[in-house]
Amino acid sequence: MKFYLDFGHGGKDSGAVSFNGTFESNVVLKIGLILKSMLESYGHTVITTRIDDTYYSLSYRTNKANRYNCDYFISLHMNSFSNRNARGCEVWVYDKSSRLYNTSQSVCDSLSKALNTPNRGVKVSKSFTVLKKSKMPAMLVEIDFISNSIVEDVCSSYDYCYVVAKNICNALLKL
Template sequence: MKFYLDFGHGGKDSGAVGFNGTFESNVVLKIGLILKSMLEDNNHTVITTRCDNTYYSLSYRTNKANKYNCDYFISLHMNSFSNRNARGCEVWVYDKSSRLYNTAKSICSNLSKALNTPNRGVKISKSFAVLRKSNMPAMLVEIDFISNSLVEDVCSNYDYCYTVAENICNTLLNLD
């Protein structure tokens, strides 16, 4: 299988920023590179948006995935909210008929258990460019809330990043 891994934000766009200054873009890059290695270790081809802290437009991301004719588009993010107690994993897909809908439910469930965070479930959105403009089944994973100090304290830790990557990888390996 050929996966396109999109590590959200990057460069001039840090994404969400935790209370202590942790950038979403750095956390998802770290998790994503671990996930890339895991998928490659299982003989899958992996194309990524970025391998460092560089900014790429949303159209660049989907155009690249489409150009390489990837089987699946997976975008990694950390969520943020003004309520600093907010926690939980959620996964966004384009619609319920997406071939990744059940996989998205599994990722939510697996991350929720592994990270001891609420399962916020699968959400539907036709407005996310990466879901709308990719030619392959796509999902956007909001791992947890970087705005929560408990999450921010651990999200740069290698063990945390490895656990997230491992749970996403194991779920993706069960795709048909």
């Protein structure tokens, strides 16, 4: 199988920034590189948007995935909200008929348990560019809220990143 892993944001676009200055783009890059290694260890091909802190447009991301004829597009993100108590994982898909809908539910379930965070469920959106413009089934994973002080304290650690990557990997291996 060929996966396209999109590590959200990067470079001039840090994405969400925690209260103490942790960048979403750096956290999802760490998680994504671990996930890439895991998937490759099972013999899968993995194409990524980036391997460092570089900015790429949304159209670049989807065009690259489409050009490589990937089977699945997985975009990794950290959520943020003005209420610093907000927590939870959620996964976005283009519609409920997506071949990734059940896998998205599995990702939510496993991340919720592993991170001891609320399961905000699978949500549908026709407006996310990476879901709309990719020719293959796509999901956008909001791992947890970087704006939450509990998450902020651990999200840059290798252990946290490994647990997130392992749980997403396990769900993807069932495809």
